[in-house]
Amino acid sequence: MGKIALKRTSLYASGASPVNLLQARFYNEDCLVYDLEDSVPVQEKDAARLLVYNLVKYQRPVGKYVIIRVNGIYSEYIDEDLEAAVRACPDAIRIPKVEHAYEVQKIAKRISEIEKAAGIEEGSIELWCNIESYLGVLNAREIAESDPRVVALALGAEDFTASMKAARTKASLEIFYARNAILMACRAAGVEAIDAVFSDINDVEGLKEDVKLTRNLGFDGKTVVHPRQVDVVNAAFTPSKKEINYALRVLAAVEEGKRQHKGAVTLGGDMIDKPMELRAQTTLAQARAAGINV
Amino acid sequence: MALNIKQTAVAGTMESSDVMVTVKPAEGQGLVIHLQSNVLTTFGDQIRATVQEVFSDFGIRDAEVFLVDKGAIDCVIRARVQAAICRASGEGFNWKGEDK
Known part of the structure; x- marks a missing residue:
């Protein structure tokens, strides 16, 4: 399948909910992120994994860049998440809370092993790395350059600010350095830079201001958590x-x-x-x- | 290797587009399927066929299955039955079995 160039919006859909997973494809997002991590309760991890696997394998949305966000690298779920995610053949796997290049290399090696075992073309699945801590920001360039599969870094602002003991504000001065550090790492590595979520889904004007800054800084796209944010962000990333x-x-x-x-x-x-x-x-x-x- | 249904287990929800699947042990009774669905007349046979196929993939012959369907499509039914079987057998999903 040919890769889709546009990555203005990546919309999360919870792997715990069939209705969320099925409806998400009907909005205008460029990238659809089927989530196995934060939106899935611990007791539903097994069922969500099977749901996302079957959905991507048998009902893959047409014209979308399909991503599966797996659980954390050090979680008890990561091995089985990768077994499922690779066999589903998404465009990319999104790894949360990446802090070091060797973590990405370890995941990339495991993906290669599963691709080989499953008869999938080796190297066909790309990687997005979520940068969600001060350590991830400090190591962003090494992470971006860690493996040929890496095509994007995405800032996770809530966890990042928590790791910094910073307050999370709408003005977002507390993530200004992180945004720029990630952008520079992405430009140096030749990969795409995806900005953090704007959490207040009811504040459309606030989102417009935030995404204006996102685009002016140079980001290629933004993660969104609600369908109503999709068109606003797409418009901001489409030249007038x-x-x-x-x-x-x-x-x-x-x-x-x-x-x-x-x-x-x-x-x-x-x-x-x-x-x-x-x-x-x-x-x-x-x-x-x-x-x-x- | 065939799995055994050792205990009652549930997967899925009563939300729209989902199906709640309950799997129970039924030694020597074959596969008994109880299906509730608003689309029973139109899709009942297809839903039953999917359930039978999943149980066959696991090599399970004996089980009692209750499905409360809320408009789930085939791949959702498949996923929920697989999850319920894994929970009822106490075994993880055999991902290598998908490499055909």
């Missing part, structure tokens, strides 16, 4: 007509400058430098990925 037009004008000016063998190019009085050209290319790439005819 004004942004697209400006990007087209920037690139046209650059091309014209090349034709005229000019060293410096201006647009409306502003000097166009290489970073502006790169940003314009990124804007158009995001627009095309979102299905906009540019």
